[in-house]
Amino acid sequence: MTFFAPFTLPFIIGAAVMAxxxxxxxxxxxxxxxxxxxxxxxxxxxxxxSLAAVWEVVRESLLHxxxxxxxxxxxxxxxxxxxxxxxxxxxxxxxxxxxxxxGWVPLQGHVFFKYFMPVNGIAEHKAGFEFAMDLMLTVVxxxxxxxxxxxxxxxxxxxxxxxxxxxxxxxxxxxxxxxxPLRYVAESITCAIYGGGSFLTGTTGKLLGEHLDxxxxxxxxxxxxxxxxxxxxxxxxxxxxxxxxxxxxEIPLIFLRRYKLAPSVEEKSYDNFEVEACSRCGICIxxxxxxxxxxxxxxxxxxxxxxxxxxxxxxxxxxxxxMCGRCQTQCPVxxxxxxxxxxxxxxxxxxxxxxxxxxxxxLDRSTGEGRTGYFAxxxxxxxxxxLAAMNAIFEAxxxxxxxxxxxGGVCCGRPLMLSGETAAARKMIDYNTGLFRRHxxxxxxxxxxxxxxxxxxxxxxxxxxVLHHSEYICRMIESGRLHVDRSDELYTYHDPCELxxxxxxxxxxxxxxxxxxxxxxxxxxxxxxxxCGASLANTVIDDKQQRRIAQRMAAELxxxxxxxxxxxxxxxxxxxxxxxxxxxMDLAEVVAKNILRDKR
Amino acid sequence: MRSIRFGYGISKPRAIDIDSNxxxxxxxxxxxxxxxxxxxxxxxxxxxxxxxxxxxxxxxRVHTLVRRGEYMGAYEEMNKCMLCGKCRLVCPRGINTRxxxxxxKRKLGDF
Numbered sequence: 001m002t003f004f005a006p007f008t009l010p011f012i013i014g015a016a017v018m019a020x021x022x023x024x025x026x027x028x029x030x031x032x033x034x035x036x037x038x039x040x041x042x043x044x045x046x047x048x049x050s051l052a053a054v055w056e057v058v059r060e061s062l063l064h065x066x067x068x069x070x071x072x073x074x075x076x077x078x079x080x081x082x083x084x085x086x087x088x089x090x091x092x093x094x095x096x097x098x099x100x101x102x103g104w105v106p107l108q109g110h111v112f113f114k115y116f117m118p119v120n121g122i123a124e125h126k127a128g129f130e131f132a133m134d135l136m137l138t139v140v141x142x143x144x145x146x147x148x149x150x151x152x153x154x155x156x157x158x159x160x161x162x163x164x165x166x167x168x169x170x171x172x173x174x175x176x177x178x179x180x181p182l183r184y185v186a187e188s189i190t191c192a193i194y195g196g197g198s199f200l201t202g203t204t205g206k207l208l209g210e211h212l213d214x215x216x217x218x219x220x221x222x223x224x225x226x227x228x229x230x231x232x233x234x235x236x237x238x239x240x241x242x243x244x245x246x247x248x249x250e251i252p253l254i255f256l257r258r259y260k261l262a263p264s265v266e267e268k269s270y271d272n273f274e275v276e277a278c279s280r281c282g283i284c285i286x287x288x289x290x291x292x293x294x295x296x297x298x299x300x301x302x303x304x305x306x307x308x309x310x311x312x313x314x315x316x317x318x319x320x321x322x323m324c325g326r327c328q329t330q331c332p333v334x335x336x337x338x339x340x341x342x343x344x345x346x347x348x349x350x351x352x353x354x355x356x357x358x359x360x361x362x363l364d365r366s367t368g369e370g371r372t373g374y375f376a377x378x379x380x381x382x383x384x385x386x387l388a389a390m391n392a393i394f395e396a397x398x399x400x401x402x403x404x405x406x407x408g409g410v411c412c413g414r415p416l417m418l419s420g421e422t423a424a425a426r427k428m429i430d431y432n433t434g435l436f437r438r439h440x441x442x443x444x445x446x447x448x449x450x451x452x453x454x455x456x457x458x459x460x461x462x463x464x465x466v467l468h469h470s471e472y473i474c475r476m477i478e479s480g481r482l483h484v485d486r487s488d489e490l491y492t493y494h495d496p497c498e499l500x501x502x503x504x505x506x507x508x509x510x511x512x513x514x515x516x517x518x519x520x521x522x523x524x525x526x527x528x529x530x531x532c533g534a535s536l537a538n539t540v541i542d543d544k545q546q547r548r549i550a551q552r553m554a555a556e557l558x559x560x561x562x563x564x565x566x567x568x569x570x571x572x573x574x575x576x577x578x579x580x581x582x583x584x585m586d587l588a589e590v591v592a593k594n595i596l597r598d599k600r
Numbered sequence: 601m602r603s604i605r606f607g608y609g610i611s612k613p614r615a616i617d618i619d620s621n622x623x624x625x626x627x628x629x630x631x632x633x634x635x636x637x638x639x640x641x642x643x644x645x646x647x648x649x650x651x652x653x654x655x656x657x658x659x660x661r662v663h664t665l666v667r668r669g670e671y672m673g674a675y676e677e678m679n680k681c682m683l684c685g686k687c688r689l690v691c692p693r694g695i696n697t698r699x700x701x702x703x704x705k706r707k708l709g710d711f
Contacts, residue, residue: 349702351709356679359655378650378684408653411682419683419702428682536685539702542635543694574689 003109003116007226012108014233021240022248025276032269037261044259053258061250062086066332070283073157077150078281080143082247088136095129111232114187115225118194126196134198137187140180147177161291163282163302165243166310172238178231186224193217243306246279250333253277263339265422265458267347274335278305284327284337289531293549294541296320301327301337308344316540318344322549323418323537325501329527345420357427365407366439370400373441373464375432375455377448378411379570385585386447386570389592390469396483396595397476402439404432412446414454418537425458433459445472447588449499449569450536456503468499470568473591474508477515483596489517491590492562494553494576495529496569509568509587516594520560530556532567534575547579554580566590621669625707629666633700636667638693645687645697651680659687659697666704675708 033041044050059065062083068075089110096105096113109116146157154162165173184201191197191205193214208217239245253273261270284301291297299320307313321341328337374394380386394401413428436444444461446452447469455466467475476482491513499505506526513519524530533541533549554576557565565580567573568587577584630636646652646660657680666674678701687697 349706351705353679359680363654365654378682378686379689382648382686382689408650410654411650411684415683415685415698419698421683534689536683536698539696539699542696571685571689 003106003112005112005115005225007222007229008108008112009229010226010233011111011229011236012233014236015107018236018239025240025272026252029269029272033261034268034270037256037268037270040261041256041259049258050255053255056254056258057251060254060332061247064332066334067281067283070330070332071157071159073146074150074159074281074283077143077146077157080139081147084136084140084143088133088140091129091132091136095133098129112225112229114190118190118196127198130196130198130202134200134202137180137184138200141184144177144180159282159286161282161285161297163280163285165280166306168238168242169280172235172242172244175231175235175238176244179228179235182224182228182231186221186228189217189221189224193221243278243280245276246333249273249277250279253333257334263336263343265339265343265346265417267343271340271343274340275305275309277333278302278309278335279333280306281332283330283332287326287330287528289322289324289326289533289549289552290320290541293533293552294545296541301331301335301341304341304344305335305337308340313344313348315345315348318348319419319538320540321538322497322531322533322535324497324531324535326497326528326531329501342417342420345418346422347420349420351421351423353424356424357431360410360427360431363410363431364435364438365409366402366404366435367406368400368402370402371440371442372399373402373404373436373439373444375404375409375412375444375446375448375451376406377446377451377570378405379450379574380447381405381408383570383573383586386573386588389586389588390445390447392592392595393469393473393476393482393588396592396597397481399476399481401445402441404435404439410435412448412451412454413458414450415536417454417458419539425454429454429458433461436461436464443467445469447570447586449496449502449505450571453498453502468503468505468508468568470499470505470509470512470587473588474512474515477512477591482591484516484591484594485596486515487517487594489564490520490560490562491517491564491566492520492522492557492560493525494522494532494557494565494567494572495526496567496572497529497531497535499568500529501527509566512587512591513566516591520562522556522560524556532569532572532575534571536571546575550575550579558582564590623669625671626667626669629700629703629707633696633703635693635695636663636700639663639695640693642692644690644692648686648690649681650684650686651682655680657681659701663700663704666708671708675705678705678708 064075064078064082067078092110092113096110099117150157150162187201188204188208191201192208196202197205256270256273263271263274280302282302285291288300291300299317304317307317318341323338325338331337376387410431411428412432413425416425416428441464443465445467449468452468455461477484493509493513495506510519530553532553533546558581564583564585565576566585566587567576573584573586641660641664643660646658649659651657657677662674662677681701683698683701685698691697
């Protein structure tokens with residue numbers, strides 16, 4: 001049997017185009033990977049990491065476990081389509097092997113098996129296969145139905161908003177919506193003529209057979225298979241250029257991520273895997289406060305990645321993001337959304353200028369002497385109460401402190417980095433690193449989470465332990481060097497984005513607060529905490545908009561009934577202070593207020 | 601006609617002649633950041649400035665001159681800014697000064 005009919009041509013051409021484009025894309029991306037990344041792949045390829053990646057592919061590409069966790073309805077929709085389609089292909093392949101043995105059957109022979117062999121020879125397996133195929137088709141069709149509902153009424157699927165798509169996506173989406181209903185129709189007609197089929201196609205086939213005469217059925221059969229083949233062909237051609245590129249791209253991405261590849265402050269070839277692995281599911285839209293509080297709905301990660309992929313990214317879009325990281329914690333593909341946005345900004349903005357910051361040479365505004373260094377950070381100098389509190393804490397703990405910027409130091413470089421001026425930031429980083437080394441500190445405490453993040457991620461500070469003041473205070477209390485009095489006062493704590501999601505510090509501030517009082521948690525906390533709106537990462541929104549974000553977030557903190565809002569970031573502090581009705585304090589102030597001096 | 605000696609003279613005007621300045625860039629900046637027109641020139645931005653504490657950099661001076669079309673040297677001055685964002689926190693008019701610093705650099709990069 002040749003397994004050829006004219007109607008299979010659209011399918012064959014579509015599949016060939018798709019395969020060619022996929023191979024070309026992946027080959028080019030891999031060739032252009034930096035040498036360091038290629039070395040990582042070679043080193044890790046033949047290790048347990050590959051096995052772990054295979055397991056993750058099953059969990060994420062087929063079962064979509066992470067989406068189930070975010071939203072079970074969406075999880076069912078995605079896994080019914082992915083797993084259902086995969087099983088349709090897999091069972092279809094087993095079916096061909098069962099009937100035809102291991103001999104080679106062309107691709108269209110597998111896909112249109114029902115057309116080529118409507119009545120199979122082996123009767124005893126038949127019912128089982130027919131049932132399995134119908135069951136899978138039902139599962140997929142239910143997924144398609146949910147996709148329709150999601151498009152029309154996203155709220156029913158637990159999403160306030162779903163993604164708006166570009167032309168390629170719309171073509172691919174429409175084709176995909178029709179693939180399975182058309183398959184259902186075509187198979188049902190074939191069942192009506194030749195018999196066979198199970199509860200779905202068989203029953204429909206019987207119904208059709210009762211109401212239509214055989215001449216009509218014969219006339220309908222070919223067009224139905226043609227339409228099914230065309231839908232498949234159109235989908236396959238559009239796929240590599242649309243959001244559906246994620247279906248295959250997530251697989252190499254999972255492997256590369258397991259091999260420890262990651263995006264960095266500069267764009268590189270690996271980013272392609274992350275950008276095109278975005279399925280534009282739109283899960284990142286709802287957590288975005290720019291969307292929820294300000295109604296800005298064209299800058300979210302899904303649109304940023306889309307624009308970047310199609311080379312239509314504007315600076316205004318790249319810049320309009322708080323980089324709070326709320327979307328990144330929910331992304332089911334685990335894309336490094338913040339890093340990608342940062343390196344896009346760097347690409348659009350970074351202007352190397354060797355002459356810049358010449359005034360840093362020989363500068364040293366530090367005071368004091370000690371093994372512990374204190375880098376207050378620019379923002380902290382605007383919250384002098386925090387500075388005073390830190391001084392009291394250092395004194396009470398009996399720590400000798402070298403102060404890096406008590407008389408106005410140099411910025412840590414993170415603000416420049418957030419604005420994409422990576423080369424300029426490098427100058428601050430080099431200056432400060434030199435300063436820390438020259439004074440021989442072994443511990444560096446900072447009051448600003450923005451500084452903390454850049455110290456930990458971009459500075460090379462081997463031999464210097466970098467601590468946020470919340471970690472330092474917590475350690476001092478727990479090691480008995482700092483004695484505090486516990487009162488009955490009720491506090492609530494706001495997780496700063498850079499400290500929580502940025503540096504993964506959630507428990508230390510809470511332990512420090514609970515050492516001096518009671519703690520009430522707001523509705524959104526820890527990984528899910530809200531941004532204060534004043535983020536340095538966003539240079540687009542204006543004062544009024546910042547204020548609105550802060551108000552929403554402060555209202556949630558006030559709803560806990562706490563008398564004081566505690567935070568651990570001078571920028572959040574400033575931002576909350578101006579909108580909150582109750583008092584706002586830095587963690588250091590709260591602890592310093594309760595120091596027991598006589599016990600020392 | 602003979603000039604009359606009054607015993608004093610009028611010095612050459614030192615005022616900036618807005619008519620002779622090319623305000624194209626200035627207008628572009630104001631169009632993208634209209635809130636800059638609400639600036640009262642209080643100088644809080646300069647007072648709190650991290651770079652201004654270390655150098656002669658004066659943000660108020662730069663953005664005031666740029667608004668008047670005096671671009672000479674503004675880009676080089678702006679490059680002293682570390683973008684730390686303190687000026688935005690202290691601005692009594694809530695002007696997005698950090699965005700402004702980036703905007704001035706972007707607009708005047710070719711000057």
